[in-house]
Amino acid sequence: MSxxxxxxxxxxxxxxxxxxxxxxxxxxxxxIGLIGPNGAGKTTVxxxxxxxxxxxxxxxxxxxxxxxxxxxxTICQKGIARTFQNxxxxxxxxxxxxxxxxxxxxxDYSLFSTLIRLPAFxxxxxxxETKAMEYLSIFKLDHKRDEIASxxxxxxxxxxxxxxxxxxxxTLLILDEPAAxxxxxxxxxxxxxxxxxxxxxxxxxxxxxxxxxxxxxxxERIYVLDYGQVIAEGLPQEIRNNKKVIEAYLGEEVxxx
Amino acid sequence: MQEKSxxxxxxxxxxxxxxxxxxxxxxxxxxxxxxxxxxxxxxxxCINVILAVSLNLINGFTGQLSLGHAGFMAIGAYVxxxxxxxxxxxFIAGILGGCLAAGIxxxxxxxxxxxxKGDYLAIATLAFGEIIRVxxxxxxxxxxPAGIMGITKLTTWPxxxxxxxxxxxxxxxLMNSSYGRAIVSIREDxxxxxxxxxxxxxxxxxxxxxGAMFAGLAGVLYAHYFYIIxxxxxxxxxxxxxxxxxxxxxxxxxxGAIIAAVFITFLTxxxxxxxxxxxxxxxxxxxxxxxxxxxxxxxxxxxxxxTFSGIxxxxx
Numbered sequence: 001m002s003x004x005x006x007x008x009x010x011x012x013x014x015x016x017x018x019x020x021x022x023x024x025x026x027x028x029x030x031x032i033g034l035i036g037p038n039g040a041g042k043t044t045v046x047x048x049x050x051x052x053x054x055x056x057x058x059x060x061x062x063x064x065x066x067x068x069x070x071x072x073x074t075i076c077q078k079g080i081a082r083t084f085q086n087x088x089x090x091x092x093x094x095x096x097x098x099x100x101x102x103x104x105x106x107x108d109y110s111l112f113s114t115l116i117r118l119p120a121f122x123x124x125x126x127x128x129e130t131k132a133m134e135y136l137s138i139f140k141l142d143h144k145r146d147e148i149a150s151x152x153x154x155x156x157x158x159x160x161x162x163x164x165x166x167x168x169x170x171t172l173l174i175l176d177e178p179a180a181x182x183x184x185x186x187x188x189x190x191x192x193x194x195x196x197x198x199x200x201x202x203x204x205x206x207x208x209x210x211x212x213x214x215x216x217x218x219x220e221r222i223y224v225l226d227y228g229q230v231i232a233e234g235l236p237q238e239i240r241n242n243k244k245v246i247e248a249y250l251g252e253e254v255x256x257x
Numbered sequence: 258m259q260e261k262s263x264x265x266x267x268x269x270x271x272x273x274x275x276x277x278x279x280x281x282x283x284x285x286x287x288x289x290x291x292x293x294x295x296x297x298x299x300x301x302x303c304i305n306v307i308l309a310v311s312l313n314l315i316n317g318f319t320g321q322l323s324l325g326h327a328g329f330m331a332i333g334a335y336v337x338x339x340x341x342x343x344x345x346x347x348f349i350a351g352i353l354g355g356c357l358a359a360g361i362x363x364x365x366x367x368x369x370x371x372x373x374k375g376d377y378l379a380i381a382t383l384a385f386g387e388i389i390r391v392x393x394x395x396x397x398x399x400x401x402p403a404g405i406m407g408i409t410k411l412t413t414w415p416x417x418x419x420x421x422x423x424x425x426x427x428x429x430x431l432m433n434s435s436y437g438r439a440i441v442s443i444r445e446d447x448x449x450x451x452x453x454x455x456x457x458x459x460x461x462x463x464x465x466x467x468g469a470m471f472a473g474l475a476g477v478l479y480a481h482y483f484y485i486i487x488x489x490x491x492x493x494x495x496x497x498x499x500x501x502x503x504x505x506x507x508x509x510x511x512x513g514a515i516i517a518a519v520f521i522t523f524l525t526x527x528x529x530x531x532x533x534x535x536x537x538x539x540x541x542x543x544x545x546x547x548x549x550x551x552x553x554x555x556x557x558x559x560x561x562x563x564t565f566s567g568i569x570x571x572x573x
Binding site for chain 1: 434438439445446448449450452454456457557
């Protein structure tokens with residue numbers, strides 16, 4: 001069974017079809033790219049998968065179970081985590097608190113033991129602290145644990161967002177333009193990081209990206225979206241030479257018209 | 258281990274300071290050193306602290322602008338008076354009943370309205386407060402607009418003091434936990450919070466219910482101190498007063514809310530002679546604070562042991 005299978009997903013905003021009959025599969029451990037020109041509907045697909053939008057039609061099967069239309073927090077609890085195109089950290093909170101919040105869905109002490117400070121609370125907090133620090137040190141942010149998130153430099157904010165998403169212990173990680181605003185060197189490091197994360201955490205990754213070097217460099221399969229429809233699907237080298245894809249990005253040849 | 262014994266020592270020290278403060282005031286009261294006007298100020302101060310700290314949980318920490326806090330206070334006040342004065346049950350039953358009723362009202366109001374955001378939520382909660390007032394005016398059982406008079410005075414200094422401490426303790430404990438972080442994450446970014454697996458509706462309602470219960474507690478204490486409660490007492494200006502304290506102290510700071518509540522209580526006392534000018538000075542204070550310190554006195558920071566050890570340098 002595929003990890004995630006999307007069948008005939010459809011979403012329109014006031015008559016405009018943003019995502020039209022989108023079909024997609026991702027296996028366990030796969031690293032897949034979703035590309036397309038601006039406004040093609042890539043982020044809408046992510047928002048549909050993670051429950052931010054409700055699909056009009058279609059199914060989203062996570063390990064065979066339909067999750068279409070469930071609220072976002074349930075979908076996260078079922079194992080899909082994401083980052084955002086425009087970073088959405090909890091800006092006024094410390095770096096470590098950002099990660100700690102991701103552990104809340106598995107919190108093992110009750111509200112009651114919180115209010116009157118039972119031993120279960122202290123033990124639980126200690127465990128959360130240790131786990132959060134593990135994730136921070138993986139992403140080399142442990143020395144900034146008490147810094148306010150919005151004070152971090154841009155690259156570190158991106159890393160923190162990925163750390164936070166991973167802390168929810170997903171089976172599928174969705175990255176929305178992780179390399180946006182990064183220089184070639186940073187992009188290269190990010191590429192290594194993404195590959196490493198996939199191995200280390202044993203998960204599948206789906207990413208949207210405009211930086212072709214990144215997409216071609218890490219993705220095993222690529223879906224190309226244009227005007228809400230998949231116009232091509234295949235291995236990176238196939239996509240590179242696909243006529244429809246080139247047309248979508250660069251326009252048609254003059255002679256043809 | 259050393260760390261642990263030190264934090265125990267600090268805890269013990271804090272308890273001693275709290276008890277000392279209590280005993281000191283208790284002694285002053287019983288020795289007749291405090292005149293009537295100061296006694297009232299002391300009572301208002303404790304009640305205002307409870308109101309500001311609990312409203313701060315909703316407005317400051319959860320980031321949901323609520324203007325109906327006086328409504329919950331009214332419910333607590335009326336229900337407790339019915340229990341103690343009409344049914345002749347002990348004060349503790351009145352306190353529990355008042356809090357519970359306010360909490361239930363918080364749940365009933367919170368579930369539908371917390372779907373709304375920002376201004377819409379503010380208007381809905383404002384309307385709720387007014388509805389409570391109008392409903393109370395039209396119930397003959399509680400004498401309608403005339404209100405209930407001759408309520409037995411049961412609120413004493415120990416009740417006031419420990420109720421305020423209890424409120425602060427519960428809210429501080431809540432906020433310094435995973436549940437508290439979940440609540441704050443809603444204020445920071447509701448979408449991101451939801452996508453991190455947090456059922457935001459549930460935590461908004463939780464914060465709203467806890468806030469409402471403590472507003473109810475404040476209502477109970479108020480009713481059993483001032484002899485008389487009328488629906489008019491709990492109009493939207495009362496909610497507005499509480500909001501002023503929270504904003505003045507800094508949205509999202511419990512210590513800020515406490516400081517502001519104490520400050521405003523004293524300001525009210527000081528301005529008693531100039532009743533007409535009161536609202537003007539009130540408004541001016543707010544305008545000045547908002548211009549020079551828009552984040553409130555404390556911002557979203559807390560005064561804590563850490564702050565003090567910072568101020569008194571290096572003593573670790």
